[in-house]
Amino acid sequence: xxxxxxxxxxxxxxxxxxxxxxxxxxxxxxxxxxxxxxxxxxxxxxxxxxxxxxxxxxxxxxxxxxxxxxxxxxxxxxxxxxxxxxxxxxxxxxxxxxxxxxxxxxxxxxxxxxxxxxxxxxxxxxxxxxxxxxxxxxxxxxxxxxxxxxxxxxxxxxxxxxxxxxxxxxxxxxxxxxxxxxxxxxxxxxxxxxxxxxxxxxxxxxxxxxxxxxxxxxxxxxxxxxxxxxxxxxxxxxxxxxxxxxx
Amino acid sequence: xxxxxxxxxxxxxxxxxxxxxxxxxxxxxxxxxxxxxxxxxxxxxxxxxxxxxxxxxxxxxxxxxxxxxxxxxxxxxxxxxxxxxxxxxxxxxxxxxxxxxxxxxxxxxxxxxxxxxxxxxxxxxxxxxxxxxxxxxxxxxxxxxxxxxxxxxxxxxxxxxxxxxxxxxxxxxxxxxxxxxxxxxxxxxxxxxxxxxxxxxxxxxxxxxxxxxxxxxxxxxxxxxxxxxxxxxxxxxxxxxxxxxxx
DNA sequence: GTCGGTGAATTTGTCCGACAACCTGTTGAT
DNA sequence: ATCAACAGGTTGTCGGACAAATTCACCGAC
Numbered sequence: 001x002x003x004x005x006x007x008x009x010x011x012x013x014x015x016x017x018x019x020x021x022x023x024x025x026x027x028x029x030x031x032x033x034x035x036x037x038x039x040x041x042x043x044x045x046x047x048x049x050x051x052x053x054x055x056x057x058x059x060x061x062x063x064x065x066x067x068x069x070x071x072x073x074x075x076x077x078x079x080x081x082x083x084x085x086x087x088x089x090x091x092x093x094x095x096x097x098x099x100x101x102x103x104x105x106x107x108x109x110x111x112x113x114x115x116x117x118x119x120x121x122x123x124x125x126x127x128x129x130x131x132x133x134x135x136x137x138x139x140x141x142x143x144x145x146x147x148x149x150x151x152x153x154x155x156x157x158x159x160x161x162x163x164x165x166x167x168x169x170x171x172x173x174x175x176x177x178x179x180x181x182x183x184x185x186x187x188x189x190x191x192x193x194x195x196x197x198x199x200x201x202x203x204x205x206x207x208x209x210x211x212x213x214x215x216x217x218x219x220x221x222x223x224x225x226x227x228x229x230x231x232x233x234x235x236x237x238x239x240x241x242x243x244x245x246x247x
Numbered sequence: 248x249x250x251x252x253x254x255x256x257x258x259x260x261x262x263x264x265x266x267x268x269x270x271x272x273x274x275x276x277x278x279x280x281x282x283x284x285x286x287x288x289x290x291x292x293x294x295x296x297x298x299x300x301x302x303x304x305x306x307x308x309x310x311x312x313x314x315x316x317x318x319x320x321x322x323x324x325x326x327x328x329x330x331x332x333x334x335x336x337x338x339x340x341x342x343x344x345x346x347x348x349x350x351x352x353x354x355x356x357x358x359x360x361x362x363x364x365x366x367x368x369x370x371x372x373x374x375x376x377x378x379x380x381x382x383x384x385x386x387x388x389x390x391x392x393x394x395x396x397x398x399x400x401x402x403x404x405x406x407x408x409x410x411x412x413x414x415x416x417x418x419x420x421x422x423x424x425x426x427x428x429x430x431x432x433x434x435x436x437x438x439x440x441x442x443x444x445x446x447x448x449x450x451x452x453x454x455x456x457x458x459x460x461x462x463x464x465x466x467x468x469x470x471x472x473x474x475x476x477x478x479x480x481x482x483x484x485x486x487x488x489x490x491x492x493x494x
Numbered sequence: 495g496t497c498g499g500t501g502a503a504t505t506t507g508t509c510c511g512a513c514a515a516c517c518t519g520t521t522g523a524t
Numbered sequence: 525a526t527c528a529a530c531a532g533g534t535t536g537t538c539g540g541a542c543a544a545a546t547t548c549a550c551c552g553a554c
Contacts, residue, residue, distance in 0.1 A: 014296060023314060047505060053534075058538040062305060063507085067311045068318040072341060079506040080546030090341040098339070102416040109368060110361075110417050117360030169349040170357050173420070269507075294534060305509040310536085326535040327517030 010207065026055060026065035033139055034085055044082040045075070088151040097174030107181055112227035114174045115158070119207055119223035121165035123216040131212055138208045151240055157204070164211065201229065273302060273312035281321055281332055291329040292322070313389045322447035342423040354428055355481055362405070366454055366470035368412035370463040377411040378459055385455045404451070411458065448476065 073093025143149035203226035210219035450473035457465035
């Protein structure tokens with residue numbers, strides 16, 4: 001049953017579900033395993049019969065729970081093959097679905113809202129360690145060798161700003177909105193990223209300085225100027241080549 | 248089985264699901280019936296055995312579909328009683344759960360991000376009809392007779408601002424964040440709302456004027472001042488009476 | 495050696511029957 | 525009138541059987 005060497009299932013023994021509990025408890029337990037990384041993304045879950053045995057419930061109960069998590073976007077089930085983890089957080093899957101259905105400009109406007117607030121909060125709440133890391137990431141971005149590594153470095157910097165806010169909810173929402181944008185319109189987004197992040201533009205350096213100076217207003221202003229430039233470029237590019245999506 | 252006269256189930260005959268289709272089709276079909284109003288909110292669905300017979304599938308298949316819709320927030324199942332329609336549209340249950348798990352200040356910071364961006368976009372994109380309605384809502388708020396109707400009027404005004412943005416994604420996220428806040432910490436939120444919306448404070452009038460004047464910067468500024476006042480009051484109140492939530 | 499076809503093994507998908515747990519409404523006793 | 529017991533109905537869970545789909549190993553042809 002679990003004899004496929006190419007499918008490692010390095011799982012600790014699952015906790016037995018106490019008798020009397022519901023499918024909801026199985027849902028919660030599976031979700032916690034996913035969120036906690038014990039069932040990593042792209043990994044295959046134990047088969048239904050095994051889950052049932054280890055959780056001490058019937059296979060039907062497991063199936064109902066799995067079906068819920070499949071619909072919620074955390075899992076993907078393939079008949080004859082197995083059930084795979086598709087996302088780590090339920091909010092990620094839900095936001096992804098919603099964002100991918102949205103107009104790109106609208107999604108960027110939402111992103112703008114979060115980046116401006118993140119800048120403001122980062123300037124307010126950042127620690128000395130946050131700042132040291134921010135400077136490292138800014139330097140790495142300036143030193144990046146080509147477009148791909150530049151983009152990676154830029155992304156790391158922006159995500160670190162969101163981490164400096166000390167607001168995990170904002171972090172989750174930011175990633176939930178921005179990650180689908182990256183994968184769905186990858187070519188366009190990358191093009192925009194390059195243009196907007198022309199090293200001659202001062203906004204990102206201003207942002208880093210404002211966070212260092214603990215000046216929320218200046219940080220928000222820098223982030224807003226930055227996203228306004230992005231939106232201008234994006235609007236022009238969409239007029240030149242409209243995206244066809246989600247008919 | 249359906250012999251309870253006090254539980255009307257005025258349902259048209261359900262379409263038979265073609266053989267070979269999945270639980271997903273039952274999910275879709277039930278959802279369409281709910282969204283379309285054929286299963287109205289607060290009404291009880293036909294019992295599982297009946298649904299199975301009418302859809303031409305097994306009871307297990309119906310159960311899996313129902314479980315999904317329960318988890319998605321559309322249905323509520325009560326053992327021994329029946330399954331009731333709780334909402335007409337698939338609420339973002341995942342976002343709701345996430346917000347309810349968050350620190351209240353963090354959630355308000357996210358709300359601030361969206362209200363500021365909504366103000367800016369409303370001033371940019373609002374139509375004449377939007378503005379006329381905004382003025383009506385502002386007047387209704389000023390004329391509200393007591394705390395409850397004041398709150399309702401205020402809420403209607405703020406949600407209308409978000410509608411004026413012409414950004415449905417922002418609208419969904421705003422409601423996804425704000426609605427759980429309202430229900431979860433209702434007493435606290437209402438207290439904050441009252442204090443922050445002291446009629447002597449100018450922010451909301453400034454916001455309405457800036458939207459009328461199509462001045463995004465002034466609108467964003469008014470919304471920011473408004474939410475900053477809210478956050479100050481909220482911080483003080485949380486120090487006085489910390490919320491115990493979601494241990 | 496490579497490639498394609500076939501069949502076995504495995505896993506999910508569906509159905510069914512049985513019974514437990516729970517809820518609602520009715521009836522009878524006080 | 526209230527309360528308790530009971531019956532009937534409904535959801536929740538379990539287990540078994542089998543269909544449908546996928547993967548993989550084996551074998552034969554080239």
